[in-house]
Amino acid sequence: MSNPAPPRWVEPYAPHAWTDKEIPDYDTLNLYLRDYSDYLLQPPMCKVHATTVQAISNAYWWQVNFGAEDFDNDSMWDQSGIITIHTAGYYVGNASICYATGQTGGGTGYRWQTLYSSRDGGDIASSGEWAETSGYTKRLGVVFGPIRLDKGNYILLRAYQNSGYALNTNATDLEFASDFYCKWIGPA
Amino acid sequence: MTTVTLPATWADGDGINEAKLNAVSALQTWYFGNRPMYHGTANNNYTLTNNAWTVIPLCTASGVINGIKRGFTHTEYTSAITATVPGWYDFVFQGGFQAVANGLTGIRGVAVVKNGMTSGEWAGVRLGPYNDSATGCCTYSGGGTVWLNGTTDYVELWQYSGSSGATDIHTAYTNPYQKPQLGIWWIGRDQT
Numbered sequence: 001m002s003n004p005a006p007p008r009w010v011e012p013y014a015p016h017a018w019t020d021k022e023i024p025d026y027d028t029l030n031l032y033l034r035d036y037s038d039y040l041l042q043p044p045m046c047k048v049h050a051t052t053v054q055a056i057s058n059a060y061w062w063q064v065n066f067g068a069e070d071f072d073n074d075s076m077w078d079q080s081g082i083i084t085i086h087t088a089g090y091y092v093g094n095a096s097i098c099y100a101t102g103q104t105g106g107g108t109g110y111r112w113q114t115l116y117s118s119r120d121g122g123d124i125a126s127s128g129e130w131a132e133t134s135g136y137t138k139r140l141g142v143v144f145g146p147i148r149l150d151k152g153n154y155i156l157l158r159a160y161q162n163s164g165y166a167l168n169t170n171a172t173d174l175e176f177a178s179d180f181y182c183k184w185i186g187p188a
Numbered sequence: 189m190t191t192v193t194l195p196a197t198w199a200d201g202d203g204i205n206e207a208k209l210n211a212v213s214a215l216q217t218w219y220f221g222n223r224p225m226y227h228g229t230a231n232n233n234y235t236l237t238n239n240a241w242t243v244i245p246l247c248t249a250s251g252v253i254n255g256i257k258r259g260f261t262h263t264e265y266t267s268a269i270t271a272t273v274p275g276w277y278d279f280v281f282q283g284g285f286q287a288v289a290n291g292l293t294g295i296r297g298v299a300v301v302k303n304g305m306t307s308g309e310w311a312g313v314r315l316g317p318y319n320d321s322a323t324g325c326c327t328y329s330g331g332g333t334v335w336l337n338g339t340t341d342y343v344e345l346w347q348y349s350g351s352s353g354a355t356d357i358h359t360a361y362t363n364p365y366q367k368p369q370l371g372i373w374w375i376g377r378d379q380t
Contacts, residue, residue, distance in 0.1 A: 024204065090256070092280065126329075127282075128326045129316065144371070146227050146256060
């Protein structure tokens with residue numbers, strides 16, 4: 001089933017003040033009662049996940065790419081790793097990256113993932129841990145929000161590891177696929 | 189305490205009137221423009237006493253990335269974040285730890301605690317092992333949901349470092365993404 005587009009959003013939101021004896025017309029009722037109520041039920045939100053293995057080079061920040069969307073009702077995903085904001089406001093969400101098991105260098109060094117915001121011009125949240133002493137599937141998750149994003153701003157997930165070798169992500173199953181989710185929770 | 193506007197109720201025989209329509213609009217306005225939210229970060233380094241939980245002061249002042257305070261009472265560079273609106277809140281948190289690179293092993297933790305550590309109300313906890321065999325920082329992040337009464341209930345961010353040696357560790361501060369931070373936002377009123 002295709003993802004429905006979000007209802008019309010008028011910025012800045014200014015609620016209509018009904019006056020005594022006013023006879024509301026259908027357009028006013030639809031806009032201020034139906035559209036905005038509907039908006040509460042499906043605010044802009046996007047969830048994407050990786051479908052292919054991605055090599056993360058040693059000691060270098062890489063943009064994490066995604067191959068499929070679970071839902072994206074505001075056309076935010078660019079078919080790679082960029083999530084562009086079309087509705088300004090405050091957003092919350094989470095993201096994760098999962099490394100494949102049994103790789104050379106999988107047990108040394110440390111691993112980071114960060115959330116990059118073009119509005120802030122840098123990384124704003126992260127999850128980073130020391131690697132374990134044996135190489136196995138390791139998933140790091142980062143949560144964020146509320147963060148303010150304006151129309152045209154974008155956010156992306158970046159990965160870093162310094163095991164001494166390139167490490168592959170794991171994309172063989174949704175359980176192990178890197179992913180990204182964000183949701184609008186209010187206007188800026 | 190701020191009271192959330194309730195939806196209007198039509199009774200048998202009621203027609204459309206301005207009071208009920210405005211009540212509906214007011215409720216929508218609440219969701220759209222006035223949902224309480226807070227995001228603060230630690231804007232200094234703080235010493236984490238070994239084998240103990242340490243409360244982390246937070247800041248939302250100008251210049252702090254994503255700093256926002258709406259519907260909460262909070263004094264800059266203090267820890268308690270008090271909601272002025274009753275309801276359920278979602279939150280996310282991150283703890284940041286500087287590396288000591290001296291081979292210490294142990295546990296690091298980060299938590300959101302409601303109404304002080306002695307209350308025992310752990311809203312969200314993230315614990316993990318560490319092995320400082322190389323130079324670098326680490327962070328832990330998590331999330332949860334908590335009920336706040338809109339008057340006295342508050343939340344705080346805490347970090348824990350339990351090392352094999354009696355060495356204090358500091359929170360990470362150098363890079364924005366390594367800073368301890370807490371985001372919390374209102375998601376709904378009580379159902380009573």
